[in-house]
Every structure is written in structure tokens, then in C-alpha cells.
Amino acid sequence: MNKRTSLYQQHEKLNAKIIDFGGWDMPVHYGSQLQEHKAVREDAGMFDVSHMTVIDVKGQDAKIFLQKLIANDVAKLTTAGKALYSCMLNEEGGVIDDLIVYYFADDNYRVIVNASTRDKDLAWINKQAKAFIVTITERTDTAMVAIQGPKAREKVHAVLPAQLQEKAENLKPFQGVLMNDWLVARTGYTGEDGYEIILPAKEVEVFWGQLLKAGVIPCGLGARDTLRLEAGLNLYGSDMNETTSPLESNLGWTIAWEPSTRDFIGKTSLLAQQRAGLSKQLVGLVLEERGMLRDHLPVTIAGIGVGEITSGSFSPTLGKAIALARIPLCDAKECSVEMRGKSFAARIVKPCFVRKGEILV
Secondary structure, eight states, X not given: OOBOOTTHHHHHHTTOEEEEETTEEEEEESSOHHHHHHHHHHSOEEEEOTTSEEEEEESTTHHHHHHHHBSSOGGGOOSTTBEEEEEEEOTTSOEEEEEEEEEEETTEEEEEEOSTTHHHHHXXXXXXXXXXXXXXXXXXXXXXXXXXXXXXXXXXXXXXXHHHHHHHHTOOTTBEEEETTEEEESOOSSSSOEEEEEEEGGGHHHHHHHHHHTTOXXXXXXXXXXXXXXXXXXXXXXXXXXXXXXXXXXXXXXXXXXXXXXXXXXXXXXXXXXXXXXXXEEEEEEESSSSOOOTTOEEEETTTEEEEEEEXXXXXXXXXXXXXXXXXXXXXXXXXXXXXXXXXXXXXXXXXXXXXXXXXX
């Protein structure tokens, strides 16, 4: 039997279509993926993301442990509630997972990793932690709701307790506030403003109901995927994995090279890759003809070589098929995609199609 979040019964009441997602029964949509996508781009939508893995890292070595574990540097975090995005790498520089780290104190951090990689992530983290004085605690008593869209913040503020609302209103992007075991963070995975809120599982049904009454539209994993693809945000297991490095996945900005004395897992391999020069890059594609771009379709750049689509879908905002694709390193602007034995023309663009409702390609 698959695992279920604390909101599963609420999804059933809302007639959600439930699918198996990494061993979890999760809503893919509540009737119209297109309308849910539109709600987030134009108003406010909410996602049950309680299947994500929440890990507390505490102890006197918490800071130096995380400095070793991930490619970004948690020493950048000095204000309680501040967060950063990073990759956790293997020794070869491949991406074990991407994650967010929240800072509360030098001996107190929270790490959010993907649901589908929970087992291997925890095994890797616990293995590396043996050399440090830290405790690793999976917070199975929490739930997580993401509320996203141009009107998301004001609708969340309307239902938060007064003291928490006041603190949330002043948050900057990638900053959170922890109060009464609620973490309200101004982060997301849609290209829109909003919050990701971690709270006690026993309190999430009431909160979900309050958001519904405030006019926030429930959204499933289908809309979450088209929204993140439009925003050019990588999906672990598709656009990056243990055989690809951050350097060839548009995530070089998540690597903290300074101070040069800091050693992190995978650094030696990344430096070697950097010296040798990259041979691949992750780009955006916009299909110029009618058709659908799907994962793993071959991409041909004339006179250069062949690559592959890593994530592809229809973009409701553009009204066209779009994709992320890993192709040979080049400055080409056009390519062709092979579908059902036919060749379709596509444009190569920077891999960010839509941000905050604005079309960028």
C-alpha cells in the first residue's frame, strides 16, 4: 500500500485524480490541470507537498557537516530563517539530490529533500554524518503546503495567526520564519511568489480548509510540473541525476567555490570537469510547429551533434510545446526534434520561459 499524506481525505473530498508518485498516493489534478496552472499564474493555488522529506540537522558540528555535505556554503546563512538552494553530490560530482537548507542557528538547520530520493538521501546523509557530532532527525510529524501565485501571499496572510502574519509580511525571497513549529518560507517551485509552509501534520487539515475559504485553488502535481518547467526549474531524475554535474545542469551558480579552503564532497571532480571544459549544456526548446515535446526525444543540431530532451510538455502560458534538453555545447539557435519518424523545428532559448507571469522567450 502506498503512503498517504495527512491531507489525503481532503483530496478525495475534492474529487482529485490520485496517482502513484514515488510510492505516495498524490493528486495529479482536481478536474482541470489547465485551470490549476492558470490559477497559479494569475491568482493563487496551493499544493500538498507533504510527501517531501523534512530533516533537522542539529549539534555542535552541524555547520561544518553541511559545509562538507553540499556544494553551496551554509556559512552564507547568518540570519535566522534564511535559506539557500544547493546540490548534494557524490564523489564524482554527480547530483544525488537537490535541496533547500534553512538556517536557525549554527547548531540548528533544516534540510528539505525530494520524496522520490528519500531513502538514498537519508542513507547518504547518515553515512557522512558519522564523522561529525550531529543528530539527523527526519520530521515525519510535519506536513507541507505550497501556496503560489501573484495573490498567494495576501491570501495566506488573511488566515495566519496575527503574530505570524506580521513576521511573514516582512520576509524577503528565500527567507523564512519559525514560530510554534510552523515554518513559513518565501520559497517555491513555480516561478511565482508565495510560500512553502511546514507545519505540524495534526494542524494541516484546518489550515487547508482556511485556505480554501480564502479562495486559494487546490492544484495537483500535473500543474506543478508545467509551472516549474515554464520557470526553467530542474526536476531531479529528469534534468539532473547522479551521472550529471551541476555544471552541465545550469546549476553552477549553486556551487560556492570560495573560500577555496572549504572542501565539499564532489569538489575535486567538479574542478577537473571545469579544467577539461564542458561538452554538454542544458538549454530550453520552444517548438515552432504543432506537436508535443516529450522526455527522451532526440534533438539534432545540424553540423554539431545530437542531444536529448530531459523534460518536455505543453506550456499553457505560451500555448506551445516547450522542453529542457541536454545538448552538445554550442551557440546554435535552432535544432530539430525527432517525433514519430518526422523532424520538427525548434528554437533553442535560455532555459527560463516564464517568470512571475511574464513570457521571456
